Amino acid sequence: MALGAAVWAPWQETVAPVLPMMPLTMAIIVLGQAFPEELLWRGHLQDTLSGRLSPRAVLIIVSVVFGALHILSSSPADTVTERLLYLVTASALGFACAAALVRGGALWMAVGVHTGFHMGHRLLPTQGIEYGVQLVILACTLAVTGFALLAPLGRKGRQAEAQGRIATKSA
Template identity: 25%
Template sequence: MDTTDMTPTATRTPAHDSSPGRASHPTRATSPGDRPSPRLPAWTRVLLATALFLPVALIGVLLYLIPGFLDLMSGDGVTVVLAYAMTAGVILAGYLLVSWALTRFVDRRPARALGWRLDGRALLALVAGYAITQAVSLLGTGTALVTGLVEPMTGLPDLPELTAGAIMTALAITLLRSFVLQGIGEEVLFRGYVLQSLSRRPILAVAITAAAFTLPHLASSGGQQNLLERVLFLAVPFGFSFSAGFLAIAMRSVWAAVGIHGGFHLATAVTTLLLPPTDGPVLWVLLGAMHVVVGVVIAVAVPDSRWSEVREHGPYAARSAATAPRSAVAPEVASPRW
């Protein structure tokens, strides 16, 4: 983060505010940590990110216009993995580009504000996120089966005899779908851009970000049979978005959210291998509710000093910046969470 972003509001002079990329008028002076004021109001930024979500997810179909590409997608082995990787990679690049542009030109913040830095903390956050979502998947599904809330699926076709190559192909496709196609890009856009953009009210930001991410999933195809089931299915994306937001704040890395989101898809596949396959509205609501509980537990465990850091510097500021000495600030700045 730029050192000018770390300077306490009380010690800033007007000359600082005229630097490139910052507000140049007294009425645009920023609040905690003197972060730049975004060029658009909060509701517009949320709406913009949400509106771009599905269009970016569809840009991979442009590859289908390449002669012969669809034949690659219907192939097997290395061929289909490479074709799938290309499609997922184009979509990921689209999400990253949009997130960077919104952060740089709308919020006027550096790209590192997205929290996507790759380092030891990122790896730890990724693993922690996956561990949480895998535990929720196993515990929730197992509990639902044991208590009779859901029944194992019946009438499933017998699986063909799997070769080592087929297993490796299925694993590669699952990882690409879980993380490259969905987890990384979608989290950088929502828990990266939107969360940092609204982080002056961090808990509210987590809830709004989860709701904004959830709404487009009305168009998802996850086995829903009617309108009610489409609504109940939203418990899943809202739940893991909620826990992902708080874990990302707690661990100072958007990779924690990637671990929960991408890990959710991977965990679903792993759980299907370990427990009898099952699905349906009851399971969706149960898993979503468990993720909300996890998010609340994480939020309660985060100290007030951390909430103040998020308000002043954003959720992903370097620790040295977040803990820099501060002068006295206005009373409303000291309010830690909402």
């Protein structure tokens, strides 16, 4: 908004009419998209790779492959650049969800991040003026979210982990 890349869509026209359906929409997102994808990507692949690779390598691989698979998704991207930015944004979502799993120690936090991402798009719709810029901002925001979720696992986080205040997966 501040950069002029998008404007808020008229809420009364876009969200208000479908607001009564939001609980159903959320259930569909959780059951049809967020939970199945997180079960596959974080619940299976991330868990499987965690036994073989470093935590950093697992985060990178799972995030990039999750993003790359979104080449098959439909999006409003018109140009090759926008399509690539869409994949980067999907990778950033994958990173935020992977970080949520690492931080929370269970799949549900990743499902919550994934669900929140999609619900946010429905409750706060925008009209793109510069879709590519919107994607860059969104990707950066998701990446910062992922790093923020991992930050407690730094120096002070290791102390908290040792004291049992942060959920982690045991080896």
